[in-house]
Every structure is written in C-alpha cells, then in structure tokens.
Amino acid sequence: MSTHSHELKEAAVQVADSDFAIDRREHTLSSAVRDYWTRVRAGELGALPSVFGLVALILLFTVLRPETFLSERNIANLFVQAMSVTILALGLVFVLLLGEIDLSAGVTSGVCAAVMAKLMVETGQPWYVAVLAALVTGLVIGAAIGLLVAVVRIPSFVVTLALFLGLQGITLRLIGEGGTVPVRDDVIVALANDNMPIWLGWTLAVVCSAGFAASQLLRWRRQRARGLAGRPLGLVLAQIAVVAAALLFGTFLMGLDRAPSPLIVLNGVPWGVPVVAILVIVATFVLGRTVYGRHVYAVGGNAEAARRAGINVTAIRMSVFMIASTLAAVAGMVDASRLNSVTPDAGAGNVLLYAVGAAVIGGTSLFGGKGRAIDAVLGGLVVSVIANGLGLMGAQAYLNMLITGGVLLFAASIDALARRRRAAAGR
Amino acid sequence: MADKATPVLQLTGVNKSFGAVKVLHDVDFAVYPGQVTALVGDNGAGKSTLIKCIAGIHPVDSGQFFFEGRPVAIGGPREAAALGIEVVYQDLALADNLDIVQNMFLGRERTRGVVLDEASMEESARQTLSRLSVRTVKSVRQMVASLSGGQRQTVAIAKAVLWESKVVILDEPTAALGVAQTRQVLDLVRRLADTGHAVVLISHNMNDVFQVADRITALYLGRVAAHVERAAVTSTQVVELITAGRSGDLGLAPTTAENTL
Numbered sequence: 001m002s003t004h005s006h007e008l009k010e011a012a013v014q015v016a017d018s019d020f021a022i023d024r025r026e027h028t029l030s031s032a033v034r035d036y037w038t039r040v041r042a043g044e045l046g047a048l049p050s051v052f053g054l055v056a057l058i059l060l061f062t063v064l065r066p067e068t069f070l071s072e073r074n075i076a077n078l079f080v081q082a083m084s085v086t087i088l089a090l091g092l093v094f095v096l097l098l099g100e101i102d103l104s105a106g107v108t109s110g111v112c113a114a115v116m117a118k119l120m121v122e123t124g125q126p127w128y129v130a131v132l133a134a135l136v137t138g139l140v141i142g143a144a145i146g147l148l149v150a151v152v153r154i155p156s157f158v159v160t161l162a163l164f165l166g167l168q169g170i171t172l173r174l175i176g177e178g179g180t181v182p183v184r185d186d187v188i189v190a191l192a193n194d195n196m197p198i199w200l201g202w203t204l205a206v207v208c209s210a211g212f213a214a215s216q217l218l219r220w221r222r223q224r225a226r227g228l229a230g231r232p233l234g235l236v237l238a239q240i241a242v243v244a245a246a247l248l249f250g251t252f253l254m255g256l257d258r259a260p261s262p263l264i265v266l267n268g269v270p271w272g273v274p275v276v277a278i279l280v281i282v283a284t285f286v287l288g289r290t291v292y293g294r295h296v297y298a299v300g301g302n303a304e305a306a307r308r309a310g311i312n313v314t315a316i317r318m319s320v321f322m323i324a325s326t327l328a329a330v331a332g333m334v335d336a337s338r339l340n341s342v343t344p345d346a347g348a349g350n351v352l353l354y355a356v357g358a359a360v361i362g363g364t365s366l367f368g369g370k371g372r373a374i375d376a377v378l379g380g381l382v383v384s385v386i387a388n389g390l391g392l393m394g395a396q397a398y399l400n401m402l403i404t405g406g407v408l409l410f411a412a413s414i415d416a417l418a419r420r421r422r423a424a425a426g427r
Numbered sequence: 428m429a430d431k432a433t434p435v436l437q438l439t440g441v442n443k444s445f446g447a448v449k450v451l452h453d454v455d456f457a458v459y460p461g462q463v464t465a466l467v468g469d470n471g472a473g474k475s476t477l478i479k480c481i482a483g484i485h486p487v488d489s490g491q492f493f494f495e496g497r498p499v500a501i502g503g504p505r506e507a508a509a510l511g512i513e514v515v516y517q518d519l520a521l522a523d524n525l526d527i528v529q530n531m532f533l534g535r536e537r538t539r540g541v542v543l544d545e546a547s548m549e550e551s552a553r554q555t556l557s558r559l560s561v562r563t564v565k566s567v568r569q570m571v572a573s574l575s576g577g578q579r580q581t582v583a584i585a586k587a588v589l590w591e592s593k594v595v596i597l598d599e600p601t602a603a604l605g606v607a608q609t610r611q612v613l614d615l616v617r618r619l620a621d622t623g624h625a626v627v628l629i630s631h632n633m634n635d636v637f638q639v640a641d642r643i644t645a646l647y648l649g650r651v652a653a654h655v656e657r658a659a660v661t662s663t664q665v666v667e668l669i670t671a672g673r674s675g676d677l678g679l680a681p682t683t684a685e686n687t688l
Contacts, residue, residue, distance in 0.1 A: 042573075228549050229568040289543055291536045294525075298533055301522030308520040309534030310505065369524035422572060
C-alpha cells in the first residue's frame with residue numbers, strides 16, 4: 001500500500017501542479033518556506049512589514065536613546081500606550097475589510113468615555129453601569145453610521161467625516177469648554193494603572209500559549225487525518241514556539257521591578273493587557289471561524305458576488321460599523337483610565353490617524369477584503385513605538401506630526417503596491 | 428437516468444414586457460436531463476431576459492413553468508435554487524480574496540455549532556471537482572485571484588454543481604477565454620451533461636455550440652425561431668436563424684418575421 005501511494009505521489013508531481021498536486025504532495029518545511037516566499041513576492045506580505053518595522057524601530061530607538069528606551073518602565077509604558085490604539089484599530093479592521101472607513105472612531109471613543117465619566121462622577125453610578133452605558137453609546141453611534149452608509153448609501157468617508165466634527169461637539173457639550181471630568185473609580189483606573197499579581201500574569205501567559213498550541217496542533221492533526229490541505233508540522237511548531245516565546249518573554253519583562261524608587265515594588269502585567277488579548281482572540285475567532293466572518297470577507301472582496309450568494313450585504317455593512325464604534329467605546333474607556341480623566345478633546349487630533357495607521361501597518365488593506373485581527377496588535381505596537389520613541393527624543397510637535405503622517409502614507413503605499421503585485425500575479 | 432423525453436424544465440407561452448417594450452413573445456423552451464441545450468440569438472433577442480425569468484430575477488407576465496412535469500411558480504432566486512436551478516453568470520460571481528472552497532460554499536457554509544466546518548467543505552469541494560474531472564487546479568485552498576480565466580469559470584461551474592442542481596444555466600462561459608481554456612470549459616460542460624444535469628448553454632460562438640450542444644433553441648427578436656437537433660442542422664442554418672429568424676423551411680413564417688420588425 002505504501003509503495004502504491006508512493007507511486008501516486010510521484011505521478012502527481014510529474015503532472016506538474018495540476019489535479020490538486022499541492023494538496024496531495026507531502027509538504028516539507030523547505031517547500032513550505034519556498035511557497036511562503038513565492039507568496040511574499042506575489043504581494044501577499046502578511047505580517048512581514050510590521051514585524052520588520054517593529055524590529056527596525058526598536059533597534060533605531062535603542063541606539064538613539066540607549067538609557068531610556070529599553071528600560072523596564074518605558075516598556076511597560078509602551079504596552080499601556082499601545083492598548084487603546086490597538087483596540088481602536090481592531091474595530092477599524094472590520095470596517096476596512098469592507099473597503100469602508102470610519103474617520104469618526106477616535107471621537108466616538110471620546111464621546112463614550114465622556115458618557116462613562118459623567119455617569120460615575122455626576123450621578124454616582126457604579127462602574128459597570130457607566131461602562132455599559134458607554135458601550136451602548138458606541139453601539140448606537142455605530143448603528144447610525146451603518147444606517148447612513150448601508151441603507152441610505154452615503155459614502156462612509158463623508159458620513160464619518162461629518163460625525164468626526166459633530167461628535168466632538170457632543171463631547172464638548174457634555175464636558176464643557178476647558179473642563180475635565182476626573183475618573184477615580186478603582187476598577188476603571190486599574191485597567192491601565194494597576195498590574196496583575198505576578199503569578200496570575202504567568203498563569204495567563206502559560207494558559208494562552210498552551211491553548212494556542214492545542215488549537216493549532218488539533219487542527220493540524222484533523223487536516224492530516226482527513227487528507228486536507230495543511231501546513232507542515234515543522235511550520236506549525238515554529239509558529240507555536242514564536243507565539244509562546246513572545247507571550248512568556250513579555251510576561252517576564254513586565255515582571256521586572258520598574259518602580260522609580262527602590263523603596264517600592266512595581267511589577268506585573270497591566271490589567272488592560274488581558275482585556276486586549278480577549279478582544280483580539282474573540283475577533284480572530286469571529287473573522288476566521290464563523291459564517292459571519294466569512295461573509296465579511298466576501299462582501300469586502302466582491303459585494304455583488306456576496307449578494308448573489310444570498311448574503312445580506314446591507315446587514316453586514318451595518319454590523320461592521322457597530323462593531324467598530326463599540327470597540328471605540330472600549331478604547332475610549334482604556335484611554336480615560338490611562339489619563340485618569342476625560343477632556344473635551346478626547347479621541348480627537350491624531351488618535352484616529354494612529355489607529356488607521358496601526359491597522360494598515362499591521363497588514364490590513366485599505367481596499368477591502370484583506371486583514372486580520374492580529375494586524376491591529378502588530379500595527380498598534382509599531383505606532384506606539386514611534387510615538388513613544390519620538391517622545392523620548394523630545395521631538396518637537398511639528399516633527400511628531402510630520403513623521404506620523406509620513407508613516408501612514410508609507411504604509412498605505414506598501415499596501416497599494418502589494419495590491420498591484422497581487423493583481424499582476426493573478427491570471 | 429430519467430427518460431430523455433421528459434424535460435426537467437419546460438416553459439410554455441412565456442411573455443415578458445418591460446414597460447412598452449415586449450421582450451419575450453410566447454416563448455416555449457425545454458431542457459432535458461443529460462443534454463446540453465444551446466440558447467442562441469443576437470444581442471437583444473431576449474436570451475438574458477429568458478434566463479433571468481427562469482432564475483426568478485424577473486417575474487413573467489404570462490406563461491407556465493413545469494419542473495419535472497409539475498407546474499411551478501418561480502417567485503425569486505431562492506425558489507429557483509430550491510428547485511435545483513443554478514445560473515453561472517457571465518461576470519463570474521466569485522470573491523477574489525477567498526479560496527476555491529470558500530467560494531464554492533459562499534452563502535451556504537456548513538457549520539458545526541457556530542464554527543465553520545472547513546474539513547467537510549474542503550472534502551466536498553474536492554469531490555465535486557474530481558467528479559467533474561477538473562484536472563487543472565493545483566490546490567482547493569488556492570485564492571481565486573491566482574486562477575486563470577478558465578479555472579475561474581471552472582470553479583463557478585463547480586459551485587453550481589455542488590448543490591445537487593438539476594438544471595445548470597451557463598451564460599457565455601467561454602466569452603473571455605483563450606483557445607485552450609475554452610477547450611477545458613467545453614469539456615466540462617459536456618461532462619456536466621454526462622453526469623445527468625440538464626445544461627443550458629448561452630453562446631454567440633457557433634464553434635462552441637456545435638462542439639457540445641445536443642439541441643439548439645434560436646431566439647429571434649423575442650420569439651423562438653426554432654428548436655432543432657444539433658445533428659439535423661448546419662452552422663450556416665443556425666446563423667440564418669439567429670440573424671433572419673428563418674432558414675429555408677426552418678424558423679418563423681416569413682410574415683411573422685417581417686411583422687416582428
């Protein structure tokens with residue numbers, strides 16, 4: 001039997017990549033790496049630009065600011081700064097997958113944070129009521145955008161540009177000119193300012209690594225058992241190793257004492273990190289493993305094909321804006337926690353630019369149909385490293401704006417060029 | 428196999444107007460299992476309208492539909508699909524950013540609980556492609572963007588076959604293809620009929636029609652000029668039916684043809 005299957009395999013190789021040859025051929029690590037490289041050259045860049053960018057930026061800032069950039073304190077800061085950008089970018093991934101844009105996501109986060117802060121400070125509501133109200137506010141704003149875009153069919157660019165201005169007015173009205181609403185609730189403040197006990201951080205890191213390994217290995221075994229297209233075991237193991245190493249190393253770094261004075265101990269993973277992790281895991285699951293996620297990709301790739309396949313395109317369009325605005329509410333609350341307050345300009349300025357930049361740098365296409373939840377994390381880290389590094393350099397405000405704008409343009413150019421390569425490689 | 432004399436789908440006396448413009452006049456049309464029925468006609472002859480009526484996109488003004496002998500009403504695309512009528516449109520309804528399996532199951536994904544059942548979908552997709560002897564696809568997990576025009580057409584056709592369809596309607600499947608790819612698709616059309624499907628092939632290309640069709644229905648300005656067996660006619664006769672509505676003693680009576688103008 002083994003010789004027979006061996007002959008079959010040989011024959012399959014001889015007919016040169018037809019008749020599902022690739023599915024049947026035994027994948028080795030080297031052939032998988034070759035396939036990957038072919039895909040990269042054909043414009044399927046995946047996580048490559050963001051990982052390269054991250055490494056290059058870390059090296060750059062380490063050389064420029066050797067004492068401060070890689071200090072334990074700064075690394076912890078970096079994670080905390082990256083949280084809200086990542087959550088905002090995560091929501092935008094859904095919108096960008098349809099080739100739409102939500103320019104108002106940043107100010108939506110501001111309005112929702114203001115709602116939360118006002119409820120707690122002025123009416124003395126407990127934190128969970130305030131959080132729920134903020135989430136509902138985000139959902140309602142998203143539904144309004146979705147209605148105008150999907151049902152009335154106004155371009156999302158125009159709808160959200162109008163809301164970008166309008167929602168800033170609402171935040172200003174809620175908080176008052178020059179005002180500030182303090183956020184003092186223990187739970188909310190803890191999100192960005194308190195750390196998990198060391199043992200809990202390690203437990204979560206180990207559980208996450210083990211969970212990831214188990215899901216990848218189970219999938220690999222199922223694909224192999226049923227003769228389906230899959231990746232070689234070596235590649236699966238390598239990916240598990242990289243993810244586990246990143247998680248454990250991050251936990252280790254966060255476990256180091258980073259208190260400015262030797263009298264106190266300040267260490268552990270910030271409470272916001274598991275919040276981001278859960279959101280990213282859920283988004284990955286929804287996009288990759290559910291019918292809804294499949295339909296989001298289909299509408300982003302070819303809305304007409306999706307319509308003919310019986311997919312409710314209008315509902316999908318509405319839903320992505322509702323997801324984006326609800327996640328924006330979460331981002332707003334995380335930011336409010338980090339700053340201990342909400343100001344009238346919360347979520348305005350370059351917040352949205354950072355988030356769009358994060359999604360695009362991470363590998364989500366502005367043209368729709370291509371993107372993953374993890375893009376938000378990778379891109380969010382890149383954007384935060386830039387902002388953090390420039391801050392340490394004491395760069396002037398004008399330079400900061402110039403560089404951030406330039407980085408977004410650069411990422412969008414890579415996206416556009418990669419897309420052209422993909423188009424040329426097809427057919 | 429079903430009796431070849433019983434059409435799986437039969438239309439009688441179908442009329443359809445868009446406002447003042449009468450597009451279909453008393454059209455009779457029948458398709459048989461295991462046979463390729465070519466639907467030919469010049470631009471504006473009503474081919475697309477007829478197909479859209481069958482697919483449930485346009486409601487007809489009058490006329491009757493029979494599916495496997497029983498009268499049916501097709502009220503929408505979903506009802507057509509439920510009967511087992513699948514249409515492969517000219518501008519292929521595929522999403523470039525999804526792979527072959529994902530495209531074939533688009534809108535009708537299989538799930539286990541809330542999770543997509545990728546394994547079972549991949550197996551079925553591969554079985555369907557194998558059954559149609561599709562030999563040119565490297566991997567069913569290939570993105571559709573990386574496929575050639577002929578392969579895309581193949582996937583679109585396989586998608587239609589996946590659903591236990593009885594009638595498969597192909598709208599100009601070879602229009603944008605090169606010689607070798609046209610060959611592949613025509614072979615596939617033939618195999619489709621050989622596996623028991625009733626195939627409707629809309630085409631402008633007489634070569635294609637004469638290579639694969641068993642029967643030919645020619646439309647001329649919204650009327651059926653003739654139903655003929657392919658073996659009984661020549662290419663020239665069919666071209667005359669398309670352009671003038673008649674050819675010798677075939678086709679519309681001279682007066683009808685004149686009046687229609």
